Amino acid sequence: MTTPSLTVPAAPQADADWWRQAAVYQIYPRSFADSNGDGIGDLGGIISRVPYLQQLGVDAVWLSPFYPSALADGGYDVDDFRDVDPKIGTLAEFDEMVAALHDAGIKLVVDLVPNHSSDRHEWFREALASPKGSNARARYIFRDGKGENGELPPADWTSIFSGPAWTRVPDGQWYLHSFATEQPDFNWEHPEVHEDFKHTLRFWSDRGVDGFRIDVAHGLAKDLGEVLPSKAELQAMPKDGTHPLWDRDEVHEIYAEWRAVFNEYTPARTAVAEAWVETPERRAKYASPEGLGQAFNFDLMEADFDATHFRDIVTDNLAQSAATGSSTTWVFSNHDGVRHATRYGLPPRAGRDVKQGAEWVLAGGPDEGIDRELGLRRARAATMFELALPGSAYLYQGEELGLHEVAEIPDAQRQDPAFWRTTAEDRGFDGLGRDGCRVPLPWAREGESFGFGTGGAHLPQPAWFADFSVEAEDGVAGSTLEMYREALRLRGELQSEESLTWDEEVSTGDVLAFERPGGWLSVTNFGDAPVALPDGEVLLASAPLTAADGTAQELPGATTVWLRRAEA
Numbered sequence: 099m100t101t102p103s104l105t106v107p108a109a110p111q112a113d114a115d116w117w118r119q120a121a122v123y124q125i126y127p128r129s130f131a132d133s134n135g136d137g138i139g140d141l142g143g144i145i146s147r148v149p150y151l152q153q154l155g156v157d158a159v160w161l162s163p164f165y166p167s168a169l170a171d172g173g174y175d176v177d178d179f180r181d182v183d184p185k186i187g188t189l190a191e192f193d194e195m196v197a198a199l200h201d202a203g204i205k206l207v208v209d210l211v212p213n214h215s216s217d218r219h220e221w222f223r224e225a226l227a228s229p230k231g232s233n234a235r236a237r238y239i240f241r242d243g244k245g246e247n248g249e250l251p252p253a254d255w256t257s258i259f260s261g262p263a264w265t266r267v268p269d270g271q272w273y274l275h276s277f278a279t280e281q282p283d284f285n286w287e288h289p290e291v292h293e294d295f296k297h298t299l300r301f302w303s304d305r306g307v308d309g310f311r312i313d314v315a316h317g318l319a320k321d322l323g324e325v326l327p328s329k330a331e332l333q334a335m336p337k338d339g340t341h342p343l344w345d346r347d348e349v350h351e352i353y354a355e356w357r358a359v360f361n362e363y364t365p366a367r368t369a370v371a372e373a374w375v376e377t378p379e380r381r382a383k384y385a386s387p388e389g390l391g392q393a394f395n396f397d398l399m400e401a402d403f404d405a406t407h408f409r410d411i412v413t414d415n416l417a418q419s420a421a422t423g424s425s426t427t428w429v430f431s432n433h434d435g436v437r438h439a440t441r442y443g444l445p446p447r448a449g450r451d452v453k454q455g456a457e458w459v460l461a462g463g464p465d466e467g468i469d470r471e472l473g474l475r476r477a478r479a480a481t482m483f484e485l486a487l488p489g490s491a492y493l494y495q496g497e498e499l500g501l502h503e504v505a506e507i508p509d510a511q512r513q514d515p516a517f518w519r520t521t522a523e524d525r526g527f528d529g530l531g532r533d534g535c536r537v538p539l540p541w542a543r544e545g546e547s548f549g550f551g552t553g554g555a556h557l558p559q560p561a562w563f564a565d566f567s568v569e570a571e572d573g574v575a576g577s578t579l580e581m582y583r584e585a586l587r588l589r590g591e592l593q594s595e596e597s598l599t600w601d602e603e604v605s606t607g608d609v610l611a612f613e614r615p616g617g618w619l620s621v622t623n624f625g626d627a628p629v630a631l632p633d634g635e636v637l638l639a640s641a642p643l644t645a646a647d648g649t650a651q652e653l654p655g656a657t658t659v660w661l662r663r664a665e666a
């Protein structure tokens with residue numbers, strides 16, 4: 099028995115729809131490849147690795163911020179939205195990178211950070227140099243303080259990275275920063291802010307950028323009257339479109355303006371929202387074709403390796419995208435989370451108040467309590483599950499090598515403000531911070547920074563990186579790299595209409611099976627014990643299928659297999 103197909107409108111394979119089912123590879127540029135030996139990854143490094151990306155078989159690259167930045171928040175503190183950080187390259191190199199990616203058939207999505215700039219942005223410097231009440235101050239969110247001499251912040255709010263969300267400037271006023279002190283929030287009620295971001299969208303679109311990833315897309319519109327609510331009041335307010343800070347309905351007016359800009363281009367430029375919202379319905383607004391067009395769904399990043407949980411997430415998200423006309427997105431790892439090979443080697447976390455895996459990192463990454471082999475085995479199975487789903491898959495650099503989170507970073511070498519803004523007593527959701535998934539990639543087994551570059555690596559790489567290097571896995575049958583390459587190649591060949599049908603006969607207990615049009619069957623065994631291998635021609639498996647006694651083929655625990663079935 100099969101359930102009815104979950105179908106969203108079939109995507110014509112026109113170029114304008116390239117994003118709908120793209121496999122998008124996220125590059126965190128400072129940690130990908132370093133071409134000039136300064137220990138920091140750069141555009142030259144990316145250009146030199148385009149053949150690697152092409153061989154991997156991804157459809158697009160999403161580039162995390164590469165703009166001039168003092169790196170108070172890994173580049174999400176932007177000094178100039180229309181330039182390249184000199185430590186990373188030049189605009190000419192950017193153009194060269196776009197051309198090299200396009201020649202290789204790879205699209206480019208760049209990160210845009212519209213909620214805040216850095217405190218070194220020329221507008222913020224102008225704001226500090228200008229008097230209270232000036233136009234320059236009005237582009238950001240300045241307020242007088244409370245207390246007799248304004249010595250107390252306008253409100254007791256805390257920033258997302260802990261610590262106060264308001265910082266005082268020399269003339270006594272305070273500015274709002276939802277993230278680090280160095281990231282002042284823009285005032286999106288100011289028309290110049292609107293105009294400037296449209297300028298930025300055109301600047302990069304004119305240079306050939308195919309799309310944008312919108313950072314903190316749910317944060318831009320704010321409603322801050324003279325009397326500000328307290329932190330406790332803010333926390334108690336529903337996030338239903340009326341919250342003063344997050345996911346306000348008017349934010350979509352900004353994205354409607356941007357849509358008009360995207361549509362000036364052929365094909366239209368695309369966008370994907372990073373929007374942390376309360377309900378799936380609210381996420382759908384960001385994915386509307388009149389707005390950004392697509393939104394991240396982070397549900398799989400937060401899910402335990404569990405058949406029921408995975409199935410519910412897929413069902414809900416496909417239903418949502420059917421309602422918006424967008425395609426859905428899937429993510430297991432990114433630059434903000436503990437890598438999924440590690441998460442899946444740990445016991446499920448007890449509560450949801452810290453990020454999955456954060457307690458383990460906080461404990462110093464002990465060997466007890468983690469089964470690294472099982473974690474990687476499950477991560478591979480999860481990735482093959484993901485790559486068989488309709489919609490776009492966002493992959494994070496290094497997951498194709500099966501990299502684990504690096505827990506062994508000395509405190510003094512940590513960079514993340516989520517670490518530096520907290521103390522041992524008040525480590526929040528991010529635990530020790532996000533540096534452990536941002537360690538420069540190992541390209542070679544040996545040598546200076548495992549082939550990352552010739553001048554060391556800006557975060558320390560552990561010795562075990564050698565066995566996870568590109569060199570160690572390239573051409574090795576069964577390696578994680580070769581599994582990703584083959585899965586992406588097959589995906590390109592098998593991908594068709596955006597629909598799936600759950601196979602209820604095969605899906606029992608710990609086993610989850612679904613079929614895509616054309617007889618492409620993906621079966622995942624989430625349990626520990628082997629089960630019988632369903633009928634069909636085996637295309638690829640995330641682990642060997644031969645039983646321990648070598649006599650038969652079976653689907654072992656924590657394994658995904660793709661099969662081709664004769665169509666009924």
Ligand code: NOJ
Nearest residue numbers: 171174211277313314434
């Ligand atoms: C979300 C980004 O993914 C994260 O890395 C960054 O710290 C915050 N936005 C602030 O820009």
